[in-house]
Amino acid sequence: MNRIDQTFASLKQQNKTAMMPYLTVGDPDIRTTVDIILELESAGADIIELGVPYSDPLADGPVIQRASERALKNKVTIRTAMETARLARDRGSQLPFILFTYYNPVLQTGLDTFFEEVVRHDISGLIIPDLPLEECEQIRSLAHTAGIHLIPLVAPTSHERIASIVSEATGLVYCVSSLGVTGERTDFYSGVDNFLETVKRYSKVPIVIGFGISSQEQVARFSKICDGVVVGSAIVRQVESNIPLLEKEDTRQQGLLQIREFVAQLIG
């Protein structure tokens, strides 16, 4: 059974919502990403999204753009990003990993090789933000064969597309909270509750919300209507502001602790 399905099944029994932090892999370096994954797990995270740094991150706001640039300076690639999942697993992490990557790095890896690596590194799901329904047929069939969930995004502007996007979904459906790119925000799409209700009506799998969620109040608000909440930029910003601590051996633990506490607070 796919780890994502296991996680949602057990959360449902406990009547809980999934906390899904996003990290840009290799920001500031691979070793720290692995350490942060383990800290977030002990803080109560349920699923980790691993962001592959990319030169042209169209769907991302400034915080994740900067993280991407830092990771690319460290020569982090889609390969090293996938290996990071394995490194965390080898150090005892039990969480499902979702790889968040733009399509071009996948394409250049070669689709067959890519799926071999995904399976080999125990990654359970994929989010490819620039691969809409119309372009994803081949990937979806390869993912299905490999037992990997290709997680679709639905947006408030999807309207009549919602039914066809959601009905094909396995694992979970990722609902975009707002019009726009990733990044903390105080206001969401004005019709966001109706939008989530619509998605829920069509979906046979759990629905999660992401883009812009950054506070405990927001997490609590959406936990009532969604099965999971993704927090990205807010955590990446925590990583960014703790880089000076993380880079020195004697203050490293302190930096990791700050990030862990931020996520623990979000969960409340």
Next chain:
Amino acid sequence: MTQLPDRNGRFGVFGGRFVPETLMNALIELEQEYNRFSEDPAFKEEIAYLLKQYSGRETPLYYAERLSQHLGKAKIYLKREDLNHTGAHKINNAIAQGVLAKRMGKGKVIAETGAGQHGVATATVAALLGLECKVFMGEEDTKRQQLNVFRMKMLGAEVIPVTSGSRTLKDAGNEALRYWVSNVEDTFYVLGSAVGPHPYPMMVRNFQRIIGDETRKQILEMEGRLPNTILAPIGGGSNAIGMFYPFLEDKEVGLIGVEAAGKGVDTDFHAATMSKGTQGVFQGSMSYLLQDEFGQVQEAHSISAGLDYPGVGPEHSYLKDIERVKYVPITDQEALDALQLLCRTEGIIPALESAHAVAQAVKMASEWTENDIVVINLSGRGDKDVESIMAYTGGKTE
């Protein structure tokens, strides 16, 4: 060949719509509205009227006698897109997309720009049609092209310097798309080249094909036959596809796209997407692309800001693969030499982009005979480049 793209926006394997889901309905709506208005005589008339009375079309097809004599035997014609209002072919597309935006009821337009030509064209059309306009421009380019920044501001547009990535055209395109994702409900994205997600490559081609349609009619009037060779510069490829498209089925007409080799295709400083690129997805479509083995997009380099782009329009990639169009590289230095040559022989200062096509004519001239007729698409004028040419040559004019 001229029936493409298919209903998924594909030219063979190239093209498509690789964008965030948030934009998909906007692209579908744009395609539907474009198709609907394309059939509407009033829409076509409005564009035709503005192209004629406002931009000054048709542009001349000029026999460059002194250049022809200088280079040898062939008769060389220049398609004078530089004589358009705002100084380049970019206005053809900006007028048409502006009219479309207005008819779709969108009061706000955005655009990306490299050298500033498309930004100026969009700002101009926005002023003309009473639309609110924001132009995204890489911070590097705002420094290289200060005059165009000021021009856009004079025309009432807001210029937004882009500080992400390499701070050039590709990043301006990324930022325009990001802005569009956030404001898709009331904003029309006036995309400046034959790139991006479907329907843009098709739409921009159709709005630029007037270049080739006029050329065809003009050369038949003047020479009674089609040219042997047509040369056009190519960055994203909008002037080239506009010129080539009406000639695609004329197998006897050789079509050559001239891309920027910067400091040389074997250096790290070029924009030779066709010569050195590989297939990939960039800014919404599958095409050739300058990238590393892990799929990270590489920075391009060219003295010409309009060719300084690591991607290329998907239809060009298709035309390369089926070998209907040949794509060749020209270096910064070759382009500068050709620019000087055209100044001295014809009294025309071409844009650096267009000078690349002139340079290819210089290169090929010895192969041509007195029976050859050649057309060069002179896509824009060089006024905007005078400062960067001065900087490059240290002010020397020899």
